[in-house]
Amino acid sequence: MGNDGCGAFELDLIGSWQLRQEGEAVRVAARQQRLIAALAVRGASFRNYLAGMLWPERPEPNALESLRMAIHLTTRQLPGLLVKNGALLSLDRSLDVDLHRLRAALKKAQASSDGASDLLQDFRDVDLLPGWYEDWVVFEQSRLQHDRLRALTSLSQRLAACGDYDAASEAAMAALEIEPLYESAVRLLFTAEMAQGNVASAFLGYEKYEAQLQMDMGVSPSEGLQRLVQECVGCHDCRTTQRLLFPGSSLGQEPMLHNA
Structure with missing residues (x-):
C-alpha cells in the first residue's frame, strides 16, 4: 500500500528537516519527524528495531508505545506516506528524498x-x-x-x-x-x-x-x-x-x- 493520490511528498534531510506535500511545507511534530527520518535513512525496518533505535533509554514496552503513537499520528496527518506491512514499516516509494x-x-x-x-x-x-x-x-x-x-x-x-x-x-x-x-x-x-x-x-x-x-x-x-x-x-x-x-x-x- 502506497500513496493513495493524496499528493506527492518531498523530504529534505540535508541542511534541515523539511517535508513538503505538493510543494507546500508541512509542519510535523518532532516525534513524527524522527520516525520519518529514520525510515528515510535506514529504509524499511521492523517495529522493534525502530522503537529501540528511536527511544533507546526507555523500556521496550514504553518505546513500542511511543512508536505506536508516532505511527498513528503520522498516518492521520500524512495519509499514504507510511507503508505498513505487519511488523515492517517503510515509506512510500514515490517519496523524493534529497x-x-x-x-x-x-x-x-x-x-x-x-x-x-x-x-x-x-x-x-x-x-x-x-x-x-x-x-x-x-x-x-x-x-x-x-x-x-x-x-x-x-x-x-x-x-x-x-x-x-x-x-x-x-x-x-x-x-x-x-x-x-x-x-x-x-x-x-x-x-x-x-x-x-x-x-x-x-x-x-x-x-x-x-x-x-x-x-x-x-x-x-x-x-x-x-x-x-x-x-x-x-x-x-x-x-x-x-x-x-x-x-x-x-x-x-x-x-x-x-x-x-
Missing part, C-alpha cells in the same frame, strides 16, 4: 567524472540533520562524511588522470575540507598543483599537512608520499610530474586513509 539523490550522485562520482563541477557543488557544505545528536544520526552523519570523502578523492584522481588538473585540485581541496589529514587527498592536491606549475603552492600545502600531522598525531607522512615529494623537488615539468605521482598502476585504486 539524501537519496545525494547518495546516487556519490555513487556516480565513483565511476565517472562527467559533470564534475556539478558534483563538486553537490558534495560541498553537506550537513545531514544538523542539531540532531542521537547515536543513530551521528553514525549516519559520519558515514555520509566518509562517503563524500571517498567520492571526492576518486573524482580528483580521475580528473587528474584526464589532465584536468584545475578541477582535480578543487576536488582534492573539497576532500581536505572534510578531513585535513586525508593523505590520499594531500597527494592528489600536491600533484595537481605541481602539474599546473604552482610549485610554491604545492610545497606549501604539503608542508602545512606535514606540520599538522606531526602536531595532531605525532607522526610523519608515509614514506611513499615523502619519497614522491622529494622526487618532485626541482621537477617543474607537468608530464614528468604526472608520471611520478600518477603511475598507471595506481589509477583506479580505492583511496585509503593514511595509517601511522
Whole structure:
C-alpha cells in the first residue's frame, strides 16, 4: 500500500528537516519527524528495531508505545506516506528524498567524472540533520562524511588522470575540507598543483599537512608520499610530474586513509 493520490511528498534531510506535500511545507511534530527520518535513512525496518533505535533509554514496552503513537499520528496527518506491512514499516516509494539523490550522485562520482563541477557543488557544505545528536544520526552523519570523502578523492584522481588538473585540485581541496589529514587527498592536491606549475603552492600545502600531522598525531607522512615529494623537488615539468605521482598502476585504486 502506497500513496493513495493524496499528493506527492518531498523530504529534505540535508541542511534541515523539511517535508513538503505538493510543494507546500508541512509542519510535523518532532516525534513524527524522527520516525520519518529514520525510515528515510535506514529504509524499511521492523517495529522493534525502530522503537529501540528511536527511544533507546526507555523500556521496550514504553518505546513500542511511543512508536505506536508516532505511527498513528503520522498516518492521520500524512495519509499514504507510511507503508505498513505487519511488523515492517517503510515509506512510500514515490517519496523524493534529497539524501537519496545525494547518495546516487556519490555513487556516480565513483565511476565517472562527467559533470564534475556539478558534483563538486553537490558534495560541498553537506550537513545531514544538523542539531540532531542521537547515536543513530551521528553514525549516519559520519558515514555520509566518509562517503563524500571517498567520492571526492576518486573524482580528483580521475580528473587528474584526464589532465584536468584545475578541477582535480578543487576536488582534492573539497576532500581536505572534510578531513585535513586525508593523505590520499594531500597527494592528489600536491600533484595537481605541481602539474599546473604552482610549485610554491604545492610545497606549501604539503608542508602545512606535514606540520599538522606531526602536531595532531605525532607522526610523519608515509614514506611513499615523502619519497614522491622529494622526487618532485626541482621537477617543474607537468608530464614528468604526472608520471611520478600518477603511475598507471595506481589509477583506479580505492583511496585509503593514511595509517601511522
